[in-house]
Amino acid sequence: MEVKKFTLITGASMGIGKAFAFECASRGMNLLLIALPDDGLEETKKQINLRFSVEIITLAIDLRDHEAVRSLYDYCIQQNLVVNMLINNAGMGAGGKFEEISHEIYTDMLHLNIRALTMLTYHFLPMLKQHAPAFILNMSSMEANFPLPYKSVYTGTKNFVYAFSLALREELSHCNVKVSVLCPGPVLTNSDGLKRINAVGNRAKMIMLMPAEVAKIGVNNLLKGQGIVVPGKINWTIVKLMKLFPTGLKMKLLERLFRVYTDH
Numbered sequence: 001m002e003v004k005k006f007t008l009i010t011g012a013s014m015g016i017g018k019a020f021a022f023e024c025a026s027r028g029m030n031l032l033l034i035a036l037p038d039d040g041l042e043e044t045k046k047q048i049n050l051r052f053s054v055e056i057i058t059l060a061i062d063l064r065d066h067e068a069v070r071s072l073y074d075y076c077i078q079q080n081l082v083v084n085m086l087i088n089n090a091g092m093g094a095g096g097k098f099e100e101i102s103h104e105i106y107t108d109m110l111h112l113n114i115r116a117l118t119m120l121t122y123h124f125l126p127m128l129k130q131h132a133p134a135f136i137l138n139m140s141s142m143e144a145n146f147p148l149p150y151k152s153v154y155t156g157t158k159n160f161v162y163a164f165s166l167a168l169r170e171e172l173s174h175c176n177v178k179v180s181v182l183c184p185g186p187v188l189t190n191s192d193g194l195k196r197i198n199a200v201g202n203r204a205k206m207i208m209l210m211p212a213e214v215a216k217i218g219v220n221n222l223l224k225g226q227g228i229v230v231p232g233k234i235n236w237t238i239v240k241l242m243k244l245f246p247t248g249l250k251m252k253l254l255e256r257l258f259r260v261y262t263d264h
């Protein structure tokens with residue numbers, strides 16, 4: 001009997017994660033969708049089911065919790081759910097002067113952006129290997145390529161995701177589990193995001209993308225086996241150009257540009 005395979009997407013109730021869910025459903029993939037307990041997940045499921053006939057399981061889990069990832073893995077084993085694609089999308093950020101953001105926010109950010117992503121990869125890897133060809137897409141950010149003043153911890157977490165993904169990709173190159181790291185610039189996901197984009201001004205608007213575009217580019221490149229994915233031609237060019245700048249000068253320019261975050 002053929003086993004039913006699922007794509008596990010974290011943070012699937014809104015924003016880019018929801019767009020990933022639509023993108024994967026449009027390609028006939030069954031979905032295991034994770035987000036915090038609220039109505040968003042069920043709404044996403046309903047909307048997808050109106051357009052695509054794939055199986056969708058939703059689970060409300062707080063991935064900041066220490067035991068959450070292990071419980072999610074145990075649930076999959078108990079229910080005989082096979083995951084052959086893992087999209088580690090859930091993440092949170094905060095902008096402002098380092099010392100003015102609460103330590104609770106930093107703790108949540110580190111737990112969600114780093115620990116949950118790492119442990120999901122760790123627990124599901126044997127299953128992915130067993131059901132190869134399999135895929136892992138880790139959500140970093142364009143900012144992983146240049147540290148941003150006033151978003152220092154967020155940028156640090158995305159740097160972790162970037163480095164971890166590239167290193168793991170090489171380790172797994174012999175076993176048909178493809179790893180990609182997605183590095184979007186600004187994406188218009190919610191009203192807070194719009195405020196941040198407006199604060200930085202026209203430069204941010206020029207490189208802004210919609211969640212559906214990012215999800216499509218992400219999944220396309222993951223399936224093609226691309227390692228680093230920077231959606232958008234301008235964004236890709238900026239990343240390349242930034243590498244040519246001396247670090248000191250680059251950091252001074254970025255500090256000027258992102259000082260606006262201290263007013264919001």
Ligand SMILES: NC(=O)c1ccc[n+]([C@@H]2O[C@H](COP(=O)([O-])OP(=O)(O)OC[C@H]3O[C@@H](n4cnc5c(N)ncnc54)[C@H](OP(=O)(O)O)[C@@H]3O)[C@@H](O)[C@H]2O)c1
Pocket residue numbers: 010011012013014015016017034035036037038040061062063064089090091092093112139140141142183184185186187188189190193
């Ligand atoms: N938006 C951008 O401009 C941008 C740019 C580059 C990279 N990224 C990265 O892309 C990813 C998605 O960003 P987004 O803007 O789409 O985010 P978003 O709109 O804020 O959505 C976040 C998603 O993650 C879920 N989530 C939050 N905390 C969680 C937790 N503790 N446990 C489980 N699920 C949790 C949310 O669930 P609820 O709905 O239940 O709260 C929601 O589904 C993040 O990793 C972000 O860093 C975003």
